Structures are given as structure tokens and as C-alpha cells.
Amino acid sequence: MGIADWLMIFAVLFGPIIAVQLTRYLDRIKEIRERKLNIFKTLMATRAYNVSWAHVEALNRIDLEFDHNNKKEKAVIAAWKEYLDLLSNSSISSEQWSIRRVDLMVELLYKMANVLDYDFDKTHIKNSFYSPIAHGATEEEQAALRRGLLEVLEGTRQIPISFSNIKSSEK
Template identity: 45%
Template sequence: MEILTLIAIFLGPIVAVQVSQYLERRRQKHAGKEWVFKTLMRTRSTVMNPAHIEALNMIDVEFYSRNKKDRSVVAAWKLYLDNLGDYRTPDDVKYAKRNDLFLDLLYSMAQALNYDFDKEHIKNTSYIPQGYVDVEKDQHLIRKGMLGILKGDMVVPIHVTNGGGGDQP
């Protein structure tokens, strides 16, 4: 009995530290998954947002596991990533499929993290002000126009008019 007491006294603190470390690793792993999911949910209407891209790139790391639900997240991510890198398919077909694949990815994450969200909830509960959409479109057009001018693909039309004022003939 004394030997068992000594073993318990000796091993007790070691086991307690090991259990504590194990629980902390589990908490950190879950927190990483939560961060990825919440970031993608928060930025699902602004896919060019750097935080959105960062979260996508962390899926493989954060959801790496033997767990079936985590593996389904990684599988959904691979399908979505394949679509993102597809330069052969016509844009209209690719973009329609892309939205469905992204929705599947978010849904599989919700399932893995035990959120009771269905696909319609994920799809229809995002808000982005129209003004933000307009500014993004305008900035895109301006960038494309400037690039076209710099490449020589576009010209800037110039109209000369008589100002009607001053000493100039």
C-alpha cells in the first residue's frame, strides 16, 4: 500500500500536467478552427479581403485531423481550391460552381464545429452595403482602365475646345 501511495504521489503531478497540456492543445486547435470559420463567414461577401484569403490558406492546417468531419472540411476545401485555380472553364460556369463549392465548404465547417446552420442560412444571411459593392466595382474598372492605358491597349480621348477666355487666339 505504501508503494502505491508513493507512486501516486510521484505520478500524480506528472499526469496532471500532461492532462492539462492535452486539454490546452485541444482548446487551441478548436480556437484555430473557430477563427477560420468565423473569418470566412464574416468575409463571405468580400472574397478579396486579405483576412478571407488568409483563412482559406489555413484550412489544411487547422482542420488536419483523422476526424471524419474535419476530413470532410479538407475535402470540400480541395474541391473549392481546384475551382479557384481552374483557368480552362468559362468564367460564367466556373463562378456559378464556385459559389456552390464555397457554400459546401462553409457548411462542412459548420457541421464540424457543431453549428446548427443549414446551407440556406449560410447563403442568405450575409450583408454587404451596395455602396461598398459599387466602390469595389469602380476601383476594379479604374485599375483595368489604367492598366489598359499603360499597356497601350486603350487610349485616352482628348477633345480640344475653345476656352473663350483670356489672351489666347
């Protein structure tokens, strides 16, 4: 048997195994990228609603999905840590905190965009979103209703009741 015969036997025996392993490897890479994309897309879609459940969940998944050993992804994790540090900081004024929060969120999203090969500049990330005024008003109203209901249930607020248009039953 010549070398060509041995190569043919090797290809017939190991070709399918190599093909399956290569397919599995490529699927794993695709799945990892999809998970990172999901985080990025969620954060971009909810950047105007930073207290939404989806937004918070996506932030908390950054440490799980981005690789600490990859140089570009390490920058994402560093930006996330800086943002997280601000989120738990109550020592600065609320106005300064809000401005800094937006800047750090933009920086985080910008670094994620770079890792995921999206061509967004920071101005686009900061200013290009749609957030209806009605959504903000609805959130404020729901928060006020929850606070009021809790006060009633805790006994610190009473429900005012008044009667009108009551006919007297005098005879």
C-alpha cells in the same frame, strides 16, 4: 508501509506532473479548435467578399489546420479540394462558374460547421449575410482606377487635358 502509503507517495510525486501534462494536453486541443474556428469564422464573415485577403488566407489555411485522418475533417478537406479545383477552372462559362462557386463554398462551410458543432443549414449559409451595395460599387471603382492608372503608366492611355476660362492676353 502499506498500499495507502505508497499511493500517497505516488500522488505527491507524480500528481503535479500529471496535472501539468493534462493541462498542456487540454490547452493544445483548445488551441487546435480555436485555429479551426478562426478559419470558419473568417470564411463565414467574408463569404460575400470571396476575393478579400482574409478570405483567401483562410481558405489556404484549411489544409494546415484540418486533420486528414479525422473522418469529419476529411470531408472538409475534400470539399476544399473540389472548391479549389473550380477556382482554377476557366473552361466553363462565367455564369456557370459563379453559380458553382457559390454552391461549393456553401458545401465547404456546411461541412466546417458540422465539424465545429455549429447548427447551420445550407440555405442559411448561402443567404444570411449582409453586403452593402456601396461596398461592391467601391470595389468596382477601385478596380477601374487601378486599371486606368496602369494604362497611363504603361503608355496605352493618355490623360485628356482641356483648358477653359482662359483670358486672352491680346493687346
